[in-house]
Amino acid sequence: MAKILIVEARYYEHLNDLLLLGARAAIEAAGQAHETVTVPGALEIPAAIMLASESDRYDGFVALGVVIRGETYHFEIVAGESARGIMALTMDGLAIGNGILTVENEAQALERAHPTHKDKGGEAAKAALALMELRARFA
Ligand SMILES: Nc1c(NC[C@H](O)[C@H](O)[C@H](O)CO)[nH]c(=O)[nH]c1=O
Numbered sequence: 396m397a398k399i400l401i402v403e404a405r406y407y408e409h410l411n412d413l414l415l416l417g418a419r420a421a422i423e424a425a426g427q428a429h430e431t432v433t434v435p436g437a438l439e440i441p442a443a444i445m446l447a448s449e450s451d452r453y454d455g456f457v458a459l460g461v462v463i464r465g466e467t468y469h470f471e472i473v474a475g476e477s478a479r480g481i482m483a484l485t486m487d488g489l490a491i492g493n494g495i496l497t498v499e500n501e502a503q504a505l506e507r508a509h510p511t512h513k514d515k516g517g518e519a520a521k522a523a524l525a526l527m528e529l530r531a532r533f534a
């Protein structure tokens with residue numbers, strides 16, 4: 396059984412709960428195991444994945460979080476740099492699904508976080524599982 400580490404940036408509690416529901420359901424439907432760790436914000440997710448990957452305990456990773464645009468340029472930094480960090484780790488060979496929502500408002504986030512709506516948490520988990528399968532195929 397493979398083990399996936401879910402790294403969640405718990406910036407919006409209720410939205411993260413929905414993303415977690417979807418991600419965990421997808422992993423369990425695939426018959427795999429999961430653990431979850433929490434970081435303060437999306438900017439900390441890439442570092443948390445990097446640190447966890449050094450343990451060799453996990454076969455894949457799912458990044459979950461919500462970044463909602465505010466008044467300043469900080470949205471671009473948080474959204475862009477968390478995505479860039481995750482992509483860099485993915486290109487370094489880690490199987491990571493990116494479920495960090497980068498949206499204009501809470502309504503957009505809710506629609507995408509809800510597992511019975513756009514289920515971006517489940518989508519990210521399925522992406523990580525797909526990369527894990529590809530890695531096994533090419534091994
Ligand atoms: N505004 C949001 C943040 N900001 C916090 C950063 O992610 C980071 O934790 C801080 O800059 C300290 O390094 N994080 C989110 O996940 N979502 C936001 O909307």
Ligand SMILES: CC(=O)[C@@H](O)COP(=O)(O)O
Pocket residue numbers: 462463464465466467468469470471473
């Ligand atoms: C995405 C953010 O960092 C944002 O929530 C922060 O809000 P503000 O730009 O108004 O400080």
